[in-house]
Amino acid sequence: MTKMIIDGKPVAAQDGRTLDVLSPVDGAVFTTLPRAQAADVDRAVAAARGALNGAWGRMTALERGRLLIKLGESVLAHHEELSQIESRDTGKPLSTARADITVLARYFEFYGSGADKVHGQTIPFQQDYSVQVIREPLGVTAHIIPWNYPAQMFGRSVAPALAMGNAAVAKPAEDACLSIVRVAELALEVGFPAGALNVVTGLGEEAGAALSRHPGINFISFTGSNEVGVLIQQAAALNAVKCVLELGGKSAHIVFDDARTELAIPAIVKGIVHNAGQTCTAGSRLLVQKGIYPQFMEALAREFSKVRAGTPEMDLTCGPVVNRSQFERVNRYIAKGLAEGMKVVAEGSIADGVPENGFFVKPTLFSAARHDSDLFQQEIFGPVLVSMPFEDEAQAIQLANDTAYGLLGAVWTENGGRQQRVARAIQVGQVYINGFGAGGGIELPFGGVKRSGHGREKGFIALEEMSTTKTIIQYYGA
Numbered sequence: 001m002t003k004m005i006i007d008g009k010p011v012a013a014q015d016g017r018t019l020d021v022l023s024p025v026d027g028a029v030f031t032t033l034p035r036a037q038a039a040d041v042d043r044a045v046a047a048a049r050g051a052l053n054g055a056w057g058r059m060t061a062l063e064r065g066r067l068l069i070k071l072g073e074s075v076l077a078h079h080e081e082l083s084q085i086e087s088r089d090t091g092k093p094l095s096t097a098r099a100d101i102t103v104l105a106r107y108f109e110f111y112g113s114g115a116d117k118v119h120g121q122t123i124p125f126q127q128d129y130s131v132q133v134i135r136e137p138l139g140v141t142a143h144i145i146p147w148n149y150p151a152q153m154f155g156r157s158v159a160p161a162l163a164m165g166n167a168a169v170a171k172p173a174e175d176a177c178l179s180i181v182r183v184a185e186l187a188l189e190v191g192f193p194a195g196a197l198n199v200v201t202g203l204g205e206e207a208g209a210a211l212s213r214h215p216g217i218n219f220i221s222f223t224g225s226n227e228v229g230v231l232i233q234q235a236a237a238l239n240a241v242k243c244v245l246e247l248g249g250k251s252a253h254i255v256f257d258d259a260r261t262e263l264a265i266p267a268i269v270k271g272i273v274h275n276a277g278q279t280c281t282a283g284s285r286l287l288v289q290k291g292i293y294p295q296f297m298e299a300l301a302r303e304f305s306k307v308r309a310g311t312p313e314m315d316l317t318c319g320p321v322v323n324r325s326q327f328e329r330v331n332r333y334i335a336k337g338l339a340e341g342m343k344v345v346a347e348g349s350i351a352d353g354v355p356e357n358g359f360f361v362k363p364t365l366f367s368a369a370r371h372d373s374d375l376f377q378q379e380i381f382g383p384v385l386v387s388m389p390f391e392d393e394a395q396a397i398q399l400a401n402d403t404a405y406g407l408l409g410a411v412w413t414e415n416g417g418r419q420q421r422v423a424r425a426i427q428v429g430q431v432y433i434n435g436f437g438a439g440g441g442i443e444l445p446f447g448g449v450k451r452s453g454h455g456r457e458k459g460f461i462a463l464e465e466m467s468t469t470k471t472i473i474q475y476y477g478a
Helices: 038-052 061-077 079-090 094-114 150-163 178-190 204-212 226-238 261-277 290-304 324-339 393-401 416-425 461-465
Strands: 004-006 009-011 018-022 029-034 129-137 140-145 167-172 197-199 219-223 242-246 252-255 285-289 343-347 364-367 384-390 408-412 430-433 467-475
Touching (some): 004 178, 038 167, 061 079, 150 178, 167 178, 167 204, 178 197, 204 226, 252 261, 261 290, 285 290, 290 343, 324 384
Parallel strands (some): 219 242, 252 285
Antiparallel strands (some): 004 197
């Protein structure tokens, strides 16, 4: 059985309740984890507050940074162990899990290196006054982590919070949390004080809800659905707590008639089938200029049909989706597209020999005539790509912005002026020109607009999000 990490110790839920952990590959139970309740969250928040008032709070930024760097080194030293845990827990291909663990280590390295480089400022003021603006930790920070990239998202959210001197309580998704618990154990091994980093496991409506409304929490970071994000923000408002929310997307590729198809097509395929399409930044809408639409779709279909979904050890392009609920959700959307008369342009395949009870979805490429259809407007969170043609630049921008979401976008054109015009006109938090990635590198600020949320993660700006300013005004006159 997996244990939570609270106040530097592995613990079970106080009432002894547990949750089964199911494999996405075959649907079988392979371990259990504690089903935390409000009392367990109370323990974790109290432990974090104690660390702030104790050894963790007394550490300098340099010391915190060195610990984070040591944790990154420990992650790399346990790279294969953590990759195997992540792959089994989520169903990811092993190569994908290994890449995720490498990125996790990089988060600790990046923010560890930046911990002592957040500087204050002085402000010219009236005669005989000195004014300083300094940055301080927010206090106890809550981090509610999704199941699609548990290790990566943990590093993305928790590393900058710790770098700024906050004490953290993480609540990973019940569907995938084992790598996070193991990293919390490694943090203790490299010297993090007890209570600086706590992990509670359980259901969102129980442990997650208790954490988000806890009066001892000073900041909340959440990545997940828009519906839950609204509840998180409402809970945060009760205690006047700041939150950073990343709430999904419906990201569009915009392919103009001068695009380099040899670059665009592989990126478009990878952008929707990577992680079985369970990525907030997945390029799930494809807009192609009308003049090249038929031949572009024909070439894309050839590449798309090569995609195969399989078990982690097969290490194919695509794995299963995370659980039965997600499996049924994605298949409902595919069935809805067919019922609405959408044409299937191409399908991937499911490899021979996968378990019958696994949550494998056949990747599907649709063409459609209406941009207001559910498949174009709603986040499916699976390997389903929907395409349609556009006439000109103005219509491309209009269609790209015709969604409630605004997380990521990609513009494929060799026209330099058009690159800038379209990139600036589409309403998203991050834009690629002649490329595409899941939120970009660790160094690049990331977050959404509209219903994709608010606040920014990644990059140096995350250190500012995870801290607050204090203005000190000193009169030194006679």
